[in-house]
Amino acid sequence: MKLIKLTAISAAVLASSAALAAEPVIVVDDNDAVVYEAEPVAVAYEAEPASYAYDADAGVVSNTTGAIVGGTKGFFSKVVNPASVSAEVGTLGYGANIGWSLNEKTELQAGWAGGDAAELFGGDFDANDVNYDIDTDFSNPYLGVQLRPAGNWFTMGAGIIVPDNEITATANAEDSGNNGYYPVDGNRYFVGIPDVALEPGDLTEVGGVQADLEHRNKLAPYLTVGFRPNITNNFGVFGELGAAYLGKTTATVNASGPNGEQAESQIKEELEDENYLEWMPIVKLGATYRF
Incomplete structure:
Protein backbone atom coordinates (compact mmCIF):
# COMPACT_ATOMS: atom_id res chain seq x y z
CA MET A 1 0.00 0.00 0.00
CA LYS A 2 2.83 2.36 0.84
CA LEU A 3 4.32 1.72 -2.58
CA ILE A 4 1.03 2.49 -4.35
CA LYS A 5 0.56 5.69 -2.41
CA LEU A 6 4.10 6.77 -3.10
CA THR A 7 3.70 6.12 -6.83
CA ALA A 8 0.40 8.02 -7.08
CA ILE A 9 1.73 11.00 -5.20
CA SER A 10 4.90 11.10 -7.26
CA ALA A 11 2.99 10.99 -10.57
CA ALA A 12 0.72 13.85 -9.52
CA VAL A 13 3.63 16.00 -8.40
CA LEU A 14 5.64 15.36 -11.56
CA ALA A 15 2.67 16.18 -13.78
CA SER A 16 2.00 19.48 -12.03
CA SER A 17 5.64 20.59 -12.13
CA ALA A 18 6.45 19.74 -15.76
CA ALA A 19 6.64 23.41 -16.63
CA LEU A 20 9.16 24.19 -13.90
CA ALA A 21 12.77 24.32 -15.03
CA ALA A 22 14.29 21.36 -13.18
CA GLU A 23 12.87 22.42 -9.77
CA PRO A 24 13.50 19.56 -7.28
CA VAL A 25 10.41 17.82 -5.87
CA ILE A 26 10.46 16.32 -2.37
CA VAL A 27 7.94 13.66 -1.37
CA VAL A 28 7.72 12.61 2.28
CA ASP A 29 6.06 9.37 3.31
CA ASP A 30 6.20 8.56 7.03
CA ASN A 31 9.84 8.07 7.86
CA ASP A 32 11.22 8.19 4.32
CA ALA A 33 12.00 11.28 2.30
CA VAL A 34 12.55 10.82 -1.43
CA VAL A 35 13.83 13.58 -3.72
CA TYR A 36 12.75 13.59 -7.38
CA GLU A 37 14.12 15.98 -10.00
CA ALA A 38 11.77 16.83 -12.85
CA GLU A 39 13.08 16.71 -16.39
CA PRO A 40 13.00 20.16 -17.99
CA VAL A 41 10.51 20.55 -20.80
CA ALA A 42 12.16 21.15 -24.18
CA VAL A 43 10.55 24.00 -26.08
CA ALA A 44 11.34 24.27 -29.79
CA TYR A 45 11.05 27.51 -31.67
CA GLU A 46 10.74 27.44 -35.45
CA PRO A 82 23.14 46.57 -62.97
CA ALA A 83 26.51 44.84 -63.19
CA SER A 84 28.15 47.25 -65.65
CA VAL A 85 27.89 50.31 -67.88
CA SER A 86 29.80 50.69 -71.17
CA ALA A 87 30.56 53.38 -73.73
CA GLU A 88 31.09 52.35 -77.38
CA VAL A 89 31.89 53.64 -80.85
CA GLY A 90 31.54 51.74 -84.10
CA THR A 91 29.67 51.23 -87.33
CA LEU A 92 26.31 51.44 -85.52
CA GLY A 93 27.30 54.87 -84.22
CA TYR A 94 28.28 56.26 -80.85
CA GLY A 95 26.47 54.91 -77.81
CA ALA A 96 26.31 53.17 -74.47
CA ASN A 97 24.80 50.11 -72.83
CA ILE A 98 23.90 48.72 -69.42
CA GLY A 99 24.61 45.10 -68.47
CA TRP A 100 23.01 42.75 -65.94
CA SER A 101 24.91 39.60 -64.96
CA LEU A 102 22.70 36.52 -64.93
CA ASN A 103 25.66 34.35 -63.90
CA GLU A 104 29.45 34.40 -64.28
CA LYS A 105 29.22 33.51 -67.99
CA THR A 106 26.05 35.33 -69.11
CA GLU A 107 25.23 39.03 -69.24
CA LEU A 108 22.06 40.68 -70.53
CA GLN A 109 22.63 44.00 -72.31
CA ALA A 110 20.40 46.91 -73.31
CA GLY A 111 21.90 49.78 -75.26
CA TRP A 112 21.70 52.41 -77.98
CA ALA A 113 24.08 53.53 -80.72
CA GLY A 114 23.53 56.21 -83.32
CA GLY A 115 24.47 59.57 -84.78
CA ASP A 116 26.29 60.30 -88.04
CA ALA A 117 28.27 57.10 -88.52
CA ALA A 118 28.78 57.35 -92.31
CA GLU A 119 32.45 58.26 -92.06
CA LEU A 120 33.10 55.19 -89.93
CA PHE A 121 32.39 52.87 -92.88
CA GLY A 122 33.58 54.89 -95.87
CA GLY A 123 31.11 57.72 -96.43
CA ASP A 124 30.35 56.69 -100.01
CA PHE A 125 29.40 53.69 -102.17
CA ASP A 126 28.87 52.72 -105.80
CA ALA A 127 25.58 51.55 -107.30
CA ASN A 128 26.40 50.16 -110.73
CA ASP A 129 28.70 52.88 -112.14
CA VAL A 130 27.36 55.83 -110.13
CA ASN A 131 29.20 56.96 -107.02
CA TYR A 132 27.12 58.29 -104.10
CA ASP A 133 28.15 60.32 -101.06
CA ILE A 134 26.38 59.17 -97.89
CA ASP A 135 25.00 61.16 -94.96
CA THR A 136 23.48 59.26 -92.05
CA ASP A 137 21.49 59.84 -88.91
CA PHE A 138 21.43 56.51 -87.11
CA SER A 139 19.31 55.35 -84.17
CA ASN A 140 19.90 51.74 -83.15
CA PRO A 141 18.48 50.65 -79.79
CA TYR A 142 19.32 47.02 -79.10
CA LEU A 143 18.82 44.20 -76.62
CA GLY A 144 21.21 41.26 -76.49
CA VAL A 145 23.12 38.65 -74.54
CA GLN A 146 26.90 38.47 -74.06
CA LEU A 147 28.28 35.00 -73.37
CA ARG A 148 31.70 33.94 -72.08
CA PRO A 149 31.61 30.27 -73.14
CA ALA A 150 35.11 29.51 -71.78
CA GLY A 151 34.76 31.76 -68.74
CA ASN A 152 37.58 34.06 -69.95
CA TRP A 153 37.91 37.24 -72.06
CA PHE A 154 36.49 35.64 -75.26
CA THR A 155 32.84 36.60 -75.86
CA MET A 156 29.97 35.78 -78.19
CA GLY A 157 26.99 38.10 -78.58
CA ALA A 158 23.51 37.82 -80.06
CA GLY A 159 20.42 39.97 -80.00
CA ILE A 160 17.98 42.24 -81.78
CA ILE A 161 18.41 45.80 -83.09
CA VAL A 162 15.41 48.07 -83.69
CA PRO A 163 16.86 50.22 -86.51
CA ASP A 164 15.58 53.71 -87.29
CA ASN A 165 18.33 54.90 -89.62
CA GLU A 166 18.10 57.83 -92.02
CA ILE A 167 20.45 57.43 -95.02
CA THR A 168 20.75 60.08 -97.71
CA ALA A 169 22.69 59.31 -100.93
CA THR A 170 23.81 62.11 -103.27
CA ALA A 171 25.04 61.10 -106.73
CA ASN A 172 28.37 62.35 -108.04
CA ALA A 173 28.42 63.14 -111.75
CA GLU A 174 31.24 61.99 -114.01
CA ASP A 175 33.24 64.90 -115.47
CA SER A 176 31.97 68.44 -114.79
CA GLY A 177 29.90 71.31 -116.15
CA ASN A 178 27.42 70.56 -118.92
CA ASN A 179 29.45 67.47 -119.80
CA GLY A 180 28.90 65.99 -116.37
CA TYR A 181 26.70 62.88 -116.44
CA TYR A 182 25.48 59.88 -114.45
CA PRO A 183 26.19 56.49 -116.08
CA VAL A 184 22.91 54.62 -115.59
CA ASP A 185 22.27 51.22 -117.16
CA GLY A 186 24.75 51.86 -119.97
CA ASN A 187 23.32 55.30 -120.79
CA ARG A 188 24.49 58.79 -119.87
CA TYR A 189 22.19 61.14 -117.97
CA PHE A 190 23.73 64.59 -118.42
CA VAL A 191 23.41 67.33 -115.83
CA GLY A 192 22.88 69.97 -118.55
CA ILE A 193 22.99 70.11 -122.31
CA PRO A 194 26.43 68.69 -123.16
CA ASP A 195 28.95 69.94 -125.71
CA VAL A 196 29.38 66.37 -127.00
CA ALA A 197 27.33 64.31 -129.41
CA LEU A 198 24.54 62.32 -127.79
CA GLU A 199 24.13 58.60 -128.25
CA PRO A 200 20.89 56.57 -128.27
CA GLY A 201 19.61 56.34 -124.70
CA ASP A 202 21.39 59.47 -123.49
CA LEU A 203 19.30 61.99 -121.56
CA THR A 204 19.99 65.64 -120.90
CA GLU A 205 19.09 68.17 -118.19
CA VAL A 206 18.71 65.63 -115.41
CA GLY A 207 20.23 67.89 -112.76
CA GLY A 208 21.16 66.71 -109.29
CA VAL A 209 20.22 63.23 -108.02
CA GLN A 210 19.48 62.52 -104.37
CA ALA A 211 17.93 59.44 -102.77
CA ASP A 212 16.64 58.52 -99.31
CA LEU A 213 17.33 54.88 -98.40
CA GLU A 214 15.35 52.89 -95.87
CA HIS A 215 15.89 49.30 -94.79
CA ARG A 216 12.77 47.16 -94.72
CA ASN A 217 13.51 45.17 -91.56
CA LYS A 218 11.93 46.66 -88.46
CA LEU A 219 13.83 44.16 -86.30
CA ALA A 220 17.40 43.24 -87.22
CA PRO A 221 19.03 40.16 -85.64
CA TYR A 222 22.77 40.35 -85.02
CA LEU A 223 25.71 38.11 -84.07
CA THR A 224 29.16 39.12 -82.83
CA VAL A 225 32.38 37.68 -81.46
CA GLY A 226 34.79 39.69 -79.39
CA PHE A 227 37.06 40.11 -76.40
CA ARG A 228 36.46 41.72 -73.00
CA PRO A 229 39.62 41.76 -70.85
CA ASN A 230 39.57 43.43 -67.45
CA ILE A 231 42.24 46.05 -66.75
CA THR A 232 41.41 46.51 -63.05
CA ASN A 233 38.75 45.16 -60.72
CA ASN A 234 36.32 47.75 -62.08
CA PHE A 235 37.55 48.83 -65.52
CA GLY A 236 37.79 46.86 -68.73
CA VAL A 237 37.85 47.29 -72.51
CA PHE A 238 36.15 45.42 -75.31
CA GLY A 239 36.01 44.95 -79.05
CA GLU A 240 33.43 43.20 -81.22
CA LEU A 241 33.11 42.06 -84.84
CA GLY A 242 29.92 40.81 -86.45
CA ALA A 243 26.95 41.70 -88.60
CA ALA A 244 23.26 42.61 -88.42
CA TYR A 245 20.74 41.70 -91.09
CA LEU A 246 18.89 44.94 -91.95
CA GLY A 247 17.17 43.54 -95.05
CA LYS A 248 16.62 44.93 -98.51
CA THR A 249 16.49 48.64 -99.25
CA THR A 250 13.71 50.93 -100.43
CA ALA A 251 14.92 54.03 -102.32
CA THR A 252 13.04 57.30 -102.78
CA VAL A 253 14.78 59.19 -105.61
CA ASN A 254 14.56 62.87 -106.50
CA ALA A 255 16.29 63.91 -109.74
CA SER A 256 16.01 67.63 -110.50
CA GLY A 257 15.95 69.26 -113.92
CA PRO A 258 13.43 69.19 -116.79
CA ASN A 259 14.05 65.50 -117.53
CA GLY A 260 14.78 64.38 -113.96
CA GLU A 261 11.60 62.34 -113.60
CA GLN A 262 12.53 60.18 -116.59
CA ALA A 263 15.75 59.16 -114.84
CA GLU A 264 14.29 58.51 -111.37
CA SER A 265 12.80 55.06 -111.99
CA GLN A 266 16.03 53.62 -113.43
CA ILE A 267 18.17 55.17 -110.69
CA LYS A 268 15.75 53.84 -108.07
CA GLU A 269 16.04 50.33 -109.53
CA GLU A 270 19.82 50.43 -109.47
CA LEU A 271 19.93 51.65 -105.87
CA GLU A 272 17.50 48.99 -104.65
CA ASP A 273 19.40 46.26 -106.52
CA GLU A 274 22.54 47.35 -104.70
CA ASN A 275 20.82 46.75 -101.30
CA TYR A 276 23.18 49.11 -99.51
CA LEU A 277 24.11 47.73 -96.08
CA GLU A 278 21.67 44.80 -96.33
CA TRP A 279 24.17 43.07 -94.04
CA MET A 280 25.30 45.83 -91.72
CA PRO A 281 28.88 45.19 -90.55
CA ILE A 282 29.32 45.57 -86.80
CA VAL A 283 32.70 46.81 -85.64
CA LYS A 284 32.85 48.41 -82.22
CA LEU A 285 35.34 49.35 -79.51
CA GLY A 286 34.55 50.49 -76.02
CA ALA A 287 35.27 50.66 -72.31
CA THR A 288 33.35 49.14 -69.40
CA TYR A 289 32.95 50.04 -65.74
CA ARG A 290 31.84 47.15 -63.50
CA PHE A 291 30.15 47.73 -60.15
Whole structure:
Protein backbone atom coordinates (compact mmCIF):
# COMPACT_ATOMS: atom_id res chain seq x y z
CA MET A 1 0.00 0.00 0.00
CA LYS A 2 2.83 2.36 0.84
CA LEU A 3 4.32 1.72 -2.58
CA ILE A 4 1.03 2.49 -4.35
CA LYS A 5 0.56 5.69 -2.41
CA LEU A 6 4.10 6.77 -3.10
CA THR A 7 3.70 6.12 -6.83
CA ALA A 8 0.40 8.02 -7.08
CA ILE A 9 1.73 11.00 -5.20
CA SER A 10 4.90 11.10 -7.26
CA ALA A 11 2.99 10.99 -10.57
CA ALA A 12 0.72 13.85 -9.52
CA VAL A 13 3.63 16.00 -8.40
CA LEU A 14 5.64 15.36 -11.56
CA ALA A 15 2.67 16.18 -13.78
CA SER A 16 2.00 19.48 -12.03
CA SER A 17 5.64 20.59 -12.13
CA ALA A 18 6.45 19.74 -15.76
CA ALA A 19 6.64 23.41 -16.63
CA LEU A 20 9.16 24.19 -13.90
CA ALA A 21 12.77 24.32 -15.03
CA ALA A 22 14.29 21.36 -13.18
CA GLU A 23 12.87 22.42 -9.77
CA PRO A 24 13.50 19.56 -7.28
CA VAL A 25 10.41 17.82 -5.87
CA ILE A 26 10.46 16.32 -2.37
CA VAL A 27 7.94 13.66 -1.37
CA VAL A 28 7.72 12.61 2.28
CA ASP A 29 6.06 9.37 3.31
CA ASP A 30 6.20 8.56 7.03
CA ASN A 31 9.84 8.07 7.86
CA ASP A 32 11.22 8.19 4.32
CA ALA A 33 12.00 11.28 2.30
CA VAL A 34 12.55 10.82 -1.43
CA VAL A 35 13.83 13.58 -3.72
CA TYR A 36 12.75 13.59 -7.38
CA GLU A 37 14.12 15.98 -10.00
CA ALA A 38 11.77 16.83 -12.85
CA GLU A 39 13.08 16.71 -16.39
CA PRO A 40 13.00 20.16 -17.99
CA VAL A 41 10.51 20.55 -20.80
CA ALA A 42 12.16 21.15 -24.18
CA VAL A 43 10.55 24.00 -26.08
CA ALA A 44 11.34 24.27 -29.79
CA TYR A 45 11.05 27.51 -31.67
CA GLU A 46 10.74 27.44 -35.45
CA ALA A 47 11.51 30.55 -37.50
CA GLU A 48 8.68 31.79 -39.63
CA PRO A 49 9.50 31.25 -43.30
CA ALA A 50 9.75 34.38 -45.45
CA SER A 51 6.53 35.13 -47.30
CA TYR A 52 8.22 34.75 -50.69
CA ALA A 53 10.09 31.48 -49.92
CA TYR A 54 9.54 28.69 -52.42
CA ASP A 55 8.07 25.63 -50.65
CA ALA A 56 8.31 22.48 -52.76
CA ASP A 57 5.88 20.62 -50.46
CA ALA A 58 3.17 23.29 -50.46
CA GLY A 59 -0.03 23.00 -52.41
CA VAL A 60 -0.20 24.00 -56.04
CA VAL A 61 -1.46 27.53 -55.39
CA SER A 62 0.81 28.32 -52.43
CA ASN A 63 3.78 26.67 -54.10
CA THR A 64 3.40 28.67 -57.33
CA THR A 65 2.75 31.95 -55.53
CA GLY A 66 5.92 31.58 -53.46
CA ALA A 67 7.98 30.82 -56.55
CA ILE A 68 6.61 33.83 -58.46
CA VAL A 69 7.01 36.28 -55.57
CA GLY A 70 10.54 35.09 -54.83
CA GLY A 71 11.51 35.14 -58.51
CA THR A 72 10.03 38.61 -59.03
CA LYS A 73 11.92 39.96 -56.03
CA GLY A 74 15.17 38.57 -57.41
CA PHE A 75 14.44 39.94 -60.89
CA PHE A 76 13.78 43.49 -59.69
CA SER A 77 16.83 43.31 -57.45
CA LYS A 78 18.96 42.65 -60.55
CA VAL A 79 17.19 45.31 -62.64
CA VAL A 80 17.86 48.10 -60.18
CA ASN A 81 21.42 46.90 -59.57
CA PRO A 82 23.14 46.57 -62.97
CA ALA A 83 26.51 44.84 -63.19
CA SER A 84 28.15 47.25 -65.65
CA VAL A 85 27.89 50.31 -67.88
CA SER A 86 29.80 50.69 -71.17
CA ALA A 87 30.56 53.38 -73.73
CA GLU A 88 31.09 52.35 -77.38
CA VAL A 89 31.89 53.64 -80.85
CA GLY A 90 31.54 51.74 -84.10
CA THR A 91 29.67 51.23 -87.33
CA LEU A 92 26.31 51.44 -85.52
CA GLY A 93 27.30 54.87 -84.22
CA TYR A 94 28.28 56.26 -80.85
CA GLY A 95 26.47 54.91 -77.81
CA ALA A 96 26.31 53.17 -74.47
CA ASN A 97 24.80 50.11 -72.83
CA ILE A 98 23.90 48.72 -69.42
CA GLY A 99 24.61 45.10 -68.47
CA TRP A 100 23.01 42.75 -65.94
CA SER A 101 24.91 39.60 -64.96
CA LEU A 102 22.70 36.52 -64.93
CA ASN A 103 25.66 34.35 -63.90
CA GLU A 104 29.45 34.40 -64.28
CA LYS A 105 29.22 33.51 -67.99
CA THR A 106 26.05 35.33 -69.11
CA GLU A 107 25.23 39.03 -69.24
CA LEU A 108 22.06 40.68 -70.53
CA GLN A 109 22.63 44.00 -72.31
CA ALA A 110 20.40 46.91 -73.31
CA GLY A 111 21.90 49.78 -75.26
CA TRP A 112 21.70 52.41 -77.98
CA ALA A 113 24.08 53.53 -80.72
CA GLY A 114 23.53 56.21 -83.32
CA GLY A 115 24.47 59.57 -84.78
CA ASP A 116 26.29 60.30 -88.04
CA ALA A 117 28.27 57.10 -88.52
CA ALA A 118 28.78 57.35 -92.31
CA GLU A 119 32.45 58.26 -92.06
CA LEU A 120 33.10 55.19 -89.93
CA PHE A 121 32.39 52.87 -92.88
CA GLY A 122 33.58 54.89 -95.87
CA GLY A 123 31.11 57.72 -96.43
CA ASP A 124 30.35 56.69 -100.01
CA PHE A 125 29.40 53.69 -102.17
CA ASP A 126 28.87 52.72 -105.80
CA ALA A 127 25.58 51.55 -107.30
CA ASN A 128 26.40 50.16 -110.73
CA ASP A 129 28.70 52.88 -112.14
CA VAL A 130 27.36 55.83 -110.13
CA ASN A 131 29.20 56.96 -107.02
CA TYR A 132 27.12 58.29 -104.10
CA ASP A 133 28.15 60.32 -101.06
CA ILE A 134 26.38 59.17 -97.89
CA ASP A 135 25.00 61.16 -94.96
CA THR A 136 23.48 59.26 -92.05
CA ASP A 137 21.49 59.84 -88.91
CA PHE A 138 21.43 56.51 -87.11
CA SER A 139 19.31 55.35 -84.17
CA ASN A 140 19.90 51.74 -83.15
CA PRO A 141 18.48 50.65 -79.79
CA TYR A 142 19.32 47.02 -79.10
CA LEU A 143 18.82 44.20 -76.62
CA GLY A 144 21.21 41.26 -76.49
CA VAL A 145 23.12 38.65 -74.54
CA GLN A 146 26.90 38.47 -74.06
CA LEU A 147 28.28 35.00 -73.37
CA ARG A 148 31.70 33.94 -72.08
CA PRO A 149 31.61 30.27 -73.14
CA ALA A 150 35.11 29.51 -71.78
CA GLY A 151 34.76 31.76 -68.74
CA ASN A 152 37.58 34.06 -69.95
CA TRP A 153 37.91 37.24 -72.06
CA PHE A 154 36.49 35.64 -75.26
CA THR A 155 32.84 36.60 -75.86
CA MET A 156 29.97 35.78 -78.19
CA GLY A 157 26.99 38.10 -78.58
CA ALA A 158 23.51 37.82 -80.06
CA GLY A 159 20.42 39.97 -80.00
CA ILE A 160 17.98 42.24 -81.78
CA ILE A 161 18.41 45.80 -83.09
CA VAL A 162 15.41 48.07 -83.69
CA PRO A 163 16.86 50.22 -86.51
CA ASP A 164 15.58 53.71 -87.29
CA ASN A 165 18.33 54.90 -89.62
CA GLU A 166 18.10 57.83 -92.02
CA ILE A 167 20.45 57.43 -95.02
CA THR A 168 20.75 60.08 -97.71
CA ALA A 169 22.69 59.31 -100.93
CA THR A 170 23.81 62.11 -103.27
CA ALA A 171 25.04 61.10 -106.73
CA ASN A 172 28.37 62.35 -108.04
CA ALA A 173 28.42 63.14 -111.75
CA GLU A 174 31.24 61.99 -114.01
CA ASP A 175 33.24 64.90 -115.47
CA SER A 176 31.97 68.44 -114.79
CA GLY A 177 29.90 71.31 -116.15
CA ASN A 178 27.42 70.56 -118.92
CA ASN A 179 29.45 67.47 -119.80
CA GLY A 180 28.90 65.99 -116.37
CA TYR A 181 26.70 62.88 -116.44
CA TYR A 182 25.48 59.88 -114.45
CA PRO A 183 26.19 56.49 -116.08
CA VAL A 184 22.91 54.62 -115.59
CA ASP A 185 22.27 51.22 -117.16
CA GLY A 186 24.75 51.86 -119.97
CA ASN A 187 23.32 55.30 -120.79
CA ARG A 188 24.49 58.79 -119.87
CA TYR A 189 22.19 61.14 -117.97
CA PHE A 190 23.73 64.59 -118.42
CA VAL A 191 23.41 67.33 -115.83
CA GLY A 192 22.88 69.97 -118.55
CA ILE A 193 22.99 70.11 -122.31
CA PRO A 194 26.43 68.69 -123.16
CA ASP A 195 28.95 69.94 -125.71
CA VAL A 196 29.38 66.37 -127.00
CA ALA A 197 27.33 64.31 -129.41
CA LEU A 198 24.54 62.32 -127.79
CA GLU A 199 24.13 58.60 -128.25
CA PRO A 200 20.89 56.57 -128.27
CA GLY A 201 19.61 56.34 -124.70
CA ASP A 202 21.39 59.47 -123.49
CA LEU A 203 19.30 61.99 -121.56
CA THR A 204 19.99 65.64 -120.90
CA GLU A 205 19.09 68.17 -118.19
CA VAL A 206 18.71 65.63 -115.41
CA GLY A 207 20.23 67.89 -112.76
CA GLY A 208 21.16 66.71 -109.29
CA VAL A 209 20.22 63.23 -108.02
CA GLN A 210 19.48 62.52 -104.37
CA ALA A 211 17.93 59.44 -102.77
CA ASP A 212 16.64 58.52 -99.31
CA LEU A 213 17.33 54.88 -98.40
CA GLU A 214 15.35 52.89 -95.87
CA HIS A 215 15.89 49.30 -94.79
CA ARG A 216 12.77 47.16 -94.72
CA ASN A 217 13.51 45.17 -91.56
CA LYS A 218 11.93 46.66 -88.46
CA LEU A 219 13.83 44.16 -86.30
CA ALA A 220 17.40 43.24 -87.22
CA PRO A 221 19.03 40.16 -85.64
CA TYR A 222 22.77 40.35 -85.02
CA LEU A 223 25.71 38.11 -84.07
CA THR A 224 29.16 39.12 -82.83
CA VAL A 225 32.38 37.68 -81.46
CA GLY A 226 34.79 39.69 -79.39
CA PHE A 227 37.06 40.11 -76.40
CA ARG A 228 36.46 41.72 -73.00
CA PRO A 229 39.62 41.76 -70.85
CA ASN A 230 39.57 43.43 -67.45
CA ILE A 231 42.24 46.05 -66.75
CA THR A 232 41.41 46.51 -63.05
CA ASN A 233 38.75 45.16 -60.72
CA ASN A 234 36.32 47.75 -62.08
CA PHE A 235 37.55 48.83 -65.52
CA GLY A 236 37.79 46.86 -68.73
CA VAL A 237 37.85 47.29 -72.51
CA PHE A 238 36.15 45.42 -75.31
CA GLY A 239 36.01 44.95 -79.05
CA GLU A 240 33.43 43.20 -81.22
CA LEU A 241 33.11 42.06 -84.84
CA GLY A 242 29.92 40.81 -86.45
CA ALA A 243 26.95 41.70 -88.60
CA ALA A 244 23.26 42.61 -88.42
CA TYR A 245 20.74 41.70 -91.09
CA LEU A 246 18.89 44.94 -91.95
CA GLY A 247 17.17 43.54 -95.05
CA LYS A 248 16.62 44.93 -98.51
CA THR A 249 16.49 48.64 -99.25
CA THR A 250 13.71 50.93 -100.43
CA ALA A 251 14.92 54.03 -102.32
CA THR A 252 13.04 57.30 -102.78
CA VAL A 253 14.78 59.19 -105.61
CA ASN A 254 14.56 62.87 -106.50
CA ALA A 255 16.29 63.91 -109.74
CA SER A 256 16.01 67.63 -110.50
CA GLY A 257 15.95 69.26 -113.92
CA PRO A 258 13.43 69.19 -116.79
CA ASN A 259 14.05 65.50 -117.53
CA GLY A 260 14.78 64.38 -113.96
CA GLU A 261 11.60 62.34 -113.60
CA GLN A 262 12.53 60.18 -116.59
CA ALA A 263 15.75 59.16 -114.84
CA GLU A 264 14.29 58.51 -111.37
CA SER A 265 12.80 55.06 -111.99
CA GLN A 266 16.03 53.62 -113.43
CA ILE A 267 18.17 55.17 -110.69
CA LYS A 268 15.75 53.84 -108.07
CA GLU A 269 16.04 50.33 -109.53
CA GLU A 270 19.82 50.43 -109.47
CA LEU A 271 19.93 51.65 -105.87
CA GLU A 272 17.50 48.99 -104.65
CA ASP A 273 19.40 46.26 -106.52
CA GLU A 274 22.54 47.35 -104.70
CA ASN A 275 20.82 46.75 -101.30
CA TYR A 276 23.18 49.11 -99.51
CA LEU A 277 24.11 47.73 -96.08
CA GLU A 278 21.67 44.80 -96.33
CA TRP A 279 24.17 43.07 -94.04
CA MET A 280 25.30 45.83 -91.72
CA PRO A 281 28.88 45.19 -90.55
CA ILE A 282 29.32 45.57 -86.80
CA VAL A 283 32.70 46.81 -85.64
CA LYS A 284 32.85 48.41 -82.22
CA LEU A 285 35.34 49.35 -79.51
CA GLY A 286 34.55 50.49 -76.02
CA ALA A 287 35.27 50.66 -72.31
CA THR A 288 33.35 49.14 -69.40
CA TYR A 289 32.95 50.04 -65.74
CA ARG A 290 31.84 47.15 -63.50
CA PHE A 291 30.15 47.73 -60.15
